[in-house]
Amino acid sequence: MMNTISNIKAIIANRIKQQFRNYPVAILESPEDTSTLWVRVFAVPPENVRAVKNYIHILQDQLLPDNDIILLPMVKNIEVTRQHYPEYMSQEPAAYVTQIAEKFLLETELGQNKWQVVSCSSFYSSIYHTPMVKTALSWDKSMGGQLHPVPTYGKEVAANNELAMAA
């Protein structure tokens, strides 16, 4: 039975990772019930939580139709993962990074010059002010585990008066 449980866990984790490439998956046996698995999926944007749960139900029907093993969906959104399961936040999802960057713009003088986030990777956002000027923010996680944008060469751009030129 233990071998079967291990195999089932691996199969389910692989299927979820194939279907949802960006979300970490960790499956545990329930401490209450040897035939129940906690199917934990992390860092899921809130709008995708239902889709991931529904897929776990599909796997139950397809892989375990006799219900000998019960799958319990435990889908954790981005904020819950960040707060309680930081070990599963090795990379910030691009959409969340963009939100942080936009909030940063609103709160700093950059926002007064109508900068906007136009592209984003997993580790930094690129911010453009017209097509002429470009800066980037890197992400400092030393601020108590919270994302903290640290301009990398925005100040140099301002010092060179490129902002004034672009405006």
Add this chain to the structure above:
Amino acid sequence: MRNKSDENWQVGQRCLNNGDINAATSRLYYGVFQAVLTWARIRKGYNKTTDVHGDMCRFVKTEGKHSNHCGKVFAEMRGFRESADYQPDTPPIDEIKELLDTCDKIRAYYLQQAGV
């Protein structure tokens, strides 16, 4: 057991209204669980004392009308309850509320089928 199911469901609703989400999740789940267990003992002669939660999940998945949908909802509710009991995070209140209507129907169905 009917009284226990009713009590837990009502306490769960009060906890939810008070913002005590972990306690609400636990009580609401047990409100449903005890309804299914009551039916299982009376109608199926169920008398196991281990893996009981898993067995109740199996009954809801396979017995009665709308069992496919009800089985999924009950499994999600059980997942939230085990999260509330064992894991550091609190179940999201909007996701709990999404399940309540069906959970209440499951509870009512099994209590009626049990004849209590």
